[in-house]
Structures are given as C-alpha cells and as structure tokens.
Amino acid sequence: VRMQPLGPPGCLGHGHTFVLQLLGLTLFAGLLVALLVQVSKVPSSQEQEQELAKQEKVYQELTQLKAGVDRLCRPCPWDLTFFQGHCYFFSKSQRNWHDSATACQEEGAQLVVINSAEEQSFLQLTTKKRGHTWMGLSDLNKEATWHWVDGSPLSLRFMKYWNPTEPNNLGQEDCAEFDGDGWNDAKCDISKFWVCKKSALSCSHEQ
Incomplete structure (x- = not known):
C-alpha cells in the first residue's frame, strides 16, 4: 500500500x-x-x-x-560655665600666675575675683576635681596685703577660706590658688590651672 x-x-x-x-x-x-x-x-x-x-x-x-x-540666647560661650550671672573658663592647660592673668585678659575676662560665699563654694568644688588652680588674688604689691586683680582688697569675710596655717609666704609665695578644700599662697612662677571670669550676656525677648 x-x-x-x-x-x-x-x-x-x-x-x-x-x-x-x-x-x-x-x-x-x-x-x-x-x-x-x-x-x-x-x-x-x-x-x-x-x-x-x-x-x-x-x-x-x-x-x-x-x-x-x-x-536663642546663650549667656555663655559653649566652652564656658554659667553661674549666677557670670561665665567661667576652667583651663585645660597650665601656666604661671602672670600668664594666666594675661590669658584671661585676651579673652575679655579676668583671673577670677570671688564676690560671694556661693561663688566660692562653686569654684572650690569645681577646682578640687582638677587640682591646683590660680585665682585673681595676690600680695605682689605689698606683702600680706592681698588684693584682687580688679584692685579691690581681700575682704575679712573671705579670710576663713585660707587653708590652716595659710598664707605663710613660704619662699616668697605671693599668688593665691585653690588647693583642696581651701586657698593657699604659692610661688607665682609655678605653672597651674587657672579660672577666668566675665559677665554673662543678658538674654531678652527682643533678641
């Protein structure tokens, strides 16, 4: 098929x-x-x-x-601490007393002048954590006559803040420092921390 x-x-x-x-x-x-x-x-x-x-x-x-x-008004620059209407700069480096005073002046401030017991407590507590720290007090012009860097004399009400037996002018100690729980006189050419102080900015609603 x-x-x-x-x-x-x-x-x-x-x-x-x-x-x-x-x-x-x-x-x-x-x-x-x-x-x-x-x-x-x-x-x-x-x-x-x-x-x-x-x-x-x-x-x-x-x-x-x-x-x-x-x-927004910030009364103090970021690296300064505000307390009762003032700004405080706590140094991170160390200088002698004269250079510390100059460093404060260059920033429009002054080596700290203490005006109240509250301010003293605040500064003493803060500096105790850091170590020996210069303040704006000396008897450079006349031995045993202490003056602040703004020219005002040391008030009798602040004498209680000296450490026991201080100031003793041991070896020409003419500059004051925060030392532990009180004040001490020390040689001005020794490098220490320091504290600057200046007025805080006034904040208003107009700013």
Whole structure:
C-alpha cells in the first residue's frame, strides 16, 4: 500500500521557518520589555520637579530652624560655665600666675575675683576635681596685703577660706590658688590651672 503524503512537498520546511520567526519575535518582545523597564526607572521631568520641590522645602525648613536656634540666647560661650550671672573658663592647660592673668585678659575676662560665699563654694568644688588652680588674688604689691586683680582688697569675710596655717609666704609665695578644700599662697612662677571670669550676656525677648 502506498502512503499518501500528508501535505504538499516543502510544507515541513515552511513550518520550521515559522518557528524561527516566532522565536525571533519573542526575543525581540523580551528585549523591548527590558528596555521599557529601564526607561521607566528614569524619572520624568515632572517627577524631577517634584523631587526638587521637596528638597527646596526641606532646605527652607532647615534655614528656618537655624534662624530659630540663632535667636536663642546663650549667656555663655559653649566652652564656658554659667553661674549666677557670670561665665567661667576652667583651663585645660597650665601656666604661671602672670600668664594666666594675661590669658584671661585676651579673652575679655579676668583671673577670677570671688564676690560671694556661693561663688566660692562653686569654684572650690569645681577646682578640687582638677587640682591646683590660680585665682585673681595676690600680695605682689605689698606683702600680706592681698588684693584682687580688679584692685579691690581681700575682704575679712573671705579670710576663713585660707587653708590652716595659710598664707605663710613660704619662699616668697605671693599668688593665691585653690588647693583642696581651701586657698593657699604659692610661688607665682609655678605653672597651674587657672579660672577666668566675665559677665554673662543678658538674654531678652527682643533678641
């Protein structure tokens, strides 16, 4: 029995070509989709404008915040300590008494002059943690006659703050320091810590 051909000659070849064309179209479609995905990741001009608007808003808010912080009144610079209307600088390095006084003057302050028992307690407690610290008191002009750097004499009510048996002028000790729980006279050319004092800024609602 002779088998009849299923189709005209060459039909199988055409089917093979069709499959290749279909495969090519599929690959092209895949590449097109991938390209569209990449393009979609690039923000449009409208999206870019929205992003810039957001950034501008954040910048304006930060500017307003900074202006508000600037208006806040801080009575003392950051490296100074505020106490009862004054600013105090506690040195981290050591100098002799004269150089310590000069360092304070260069900052618009003076080697500390004590005016109250509360101030004395505050300074004594703070300096005790640090060690020997110069104050603005000396008897350089006249032995045993103590004056502050602003020219005012040492009040009798402050005499109780000298340590026992001090001041003793042992070896020409003409400058006063915080020493432990009280005051001591020491040689002015010895390097010690020091304390500067100046008036604090006055904060008002107008600032």
